[in-house]
Amino acid sequence: MANMLVSSWAKNVDTIPENYVMPPDKRPGELVSVGSNIPVIDLAKSSNHAGLVQEILKASQEFGLFQPVFPIQEHRQPWLDKPARYRELVETYSAEMRTLSTRILELIGEGLGLEEAYFGKELSERQALVVNHYPPCPDPSSAMGSPPHCDPNLITFLQQKIYGLQIFKDGQWVGVHPLPYAFVVIIGYQLQIISNNKLVAGDHRAVTNSESGRTSIGTFVAPAGDCIVEPTKALVNGGNPALFQAFKYQEFLDDFVAKKDSQKTLEAFKINC
Numbered sequence: 001m002a003n004m005l006v007s008s009w010a011k012n013v014d015t016i017p018e019n020y021v022m023p024p025d026k027r028p029g030e031l032v033s034v035g036s037n038i039p040v041i042d043l044a045k046s047s048n049h050a051g052l053v054q055e056i057l058k059a060s061q062e063f064g065l066f067q068p069v070f071p072i073q074e075h076r077q078p079w080l081d082k083p084a085r086y087r088e089l090v091e092t093y094s095a096e097m098r099t100l101s102t103r104i105l106e107l108i109g110e111g112l113g114l115e116e117a118y119f120g121k122e123l124s125e126r127q128a129l130v131v132n133h134y135p136p137c138p139d140p141s142s143a144m145g146s147p148p149h150c151d152p153n154l155i156t157f158l159q160q161k162i163y164g165l166q167i168f169k170d171g172q173w174v175g176v177h178p179l180p181y182a183f184v185v186i187i188g189y190q191l192q193i194i195s196n197n198k199l200v201a202g203d204h205r206a207v208t209n210s211e212s213g214r215t216s217i218g219t220f221v222a223p224a225g226d227c228i229v230e231p232t233k234a235l236v237n238g239g240n241p242a243l244f245q246a247f248k249y250q251e252f253l254d255d256f257v258a259k260k261d262s263q264k265t266l267e268a269f270k271i272n273c
């Protein structure tokens with residue numbers, strides 16, 4: 001059992017096992033710079049609420065990703081690295097993430113001109129915590145930590161201490177700098193669909209490095225399985241016809257798991273004009 005965990009043997013390898021070597025066209029390549037223009041948004045700027053909403057909306061339209069910073073984390077970093085109190089920590093962490101996601105979803109809803117609680121009910125009913133661990137890799141340019149994809153859910157909150165996350169923007173991969181007191185917010189496909197393509201899902205991947213292992217903590221907020229998702233009526237009219245059909249979220253998720261290619265799943269739910 002212990003040997004099945006990559007982390008138990010990966011420390012001792014000096015070449016990548018063959019099944020981890022990616023075909024040349026799927027490799028991360030060498031030259032990816034850390035982006036200096038990825039939006040970092042200060043949530044404490046409550047004196048300029050309208051400005052904050054606009055900043056979040058613009059980032060969600062242009063990048064599908066942003067990094068909110070908020071002061072509470074300067075005092076308490078909720079990093080889950082103490083297994084002894086893991087259960088308790090996960091409970092507290094999940095509750096805090098719920099508060100943060102509610103806040104961000106309210107700001108996005110406001111920016112889209114929707115009622116305050118629009119995303120607060122069935123559309124955000126599910127919340128899952130996923131901890132990814134990437135061991136150090138002898139040859140990071142030939143292997144991939146997490147292949148390129150968009151998240152199928154509504155919105156994702158990611159915490160990373162070590163660099164590894166990259167976003168595809170303007171035809172190239174850009175590294176997302178791990179800021180110590182910021183989360184990374186990634187717009188998921190359900191927000192793209194509900195906004196009728198006004199917001200874009202962030203296309204991202206994770207690379208490895210040879211010096212150290214990397215752990216990322218993801219909080220995935222998603223609709224209930226039987227929740228009907230469709231472009232919101234508020235953003236659909238004669239000039240802006242609905243670009244996606246209505247579906248049950250579980251149908252979208254099943255297609256995503258079956259196809260293993262997030263873009264193909266999005267295509268399958270488009271209305272063919």
Ligand SMILES: O=C(O)CCC(=O)C(=O)O
Pocket residue numbers: 130132146151158160164165204205206216218
């Ligand atoms: O580990 C990361 O930085 C990205 C993980 C990810 O994209 C995912 O779990 O969906």
Ligand SMILES: [Fe+2]
Pocket residue numbers: 149150151204
């Ligand atoms: Fe992801």
